Amino acid sequence: MQKISENIEYISADGNPLSCDVGIIHGGKCDWIFDVGNNENSAQIINSVSKPKNIILSHFHIDHSDNLKKIKYDNLYCGSFSRKKFSDGIEINRDLNIKDEINFTIFPVPCCHTKDSVELLIDEKYAFLGDCIYPMHKDETEKQFITQDSFTKQL
């Protein structure tokens, strides 16, 4: 686990099987999990969290969502397509502000990567963005797709 701040940690992405970064934010009453990943390590860590668990799913792709079937949780926040796919969840179709000692804003973002991208802003200081900045932009000079790393460095 990597620590971002006093209350925010994340499990790093992995490639075998492909599993996304998993954010764990420790609120006052609940633990908030941003994406659940797709590997056993992430599932075990998520299940070991002691407070009630609220899951925020950035989108339905398997590397972000497959552990849903392996973990116990209290609430799921997701976009409309994910809600239909998993037959569960509180649909995010506009900004939702929640205070749990920490200020959370869960919000939809139109993006070219997926149908229903949902993101998380924490205390207006940190953001978990899922794959919404995943590159779909073609570099005109290099004629190659820009990698996510190089795209991030341009920001």
Ligand SMILES: [Zn+2]
């Ligand atoms: Zn994706």
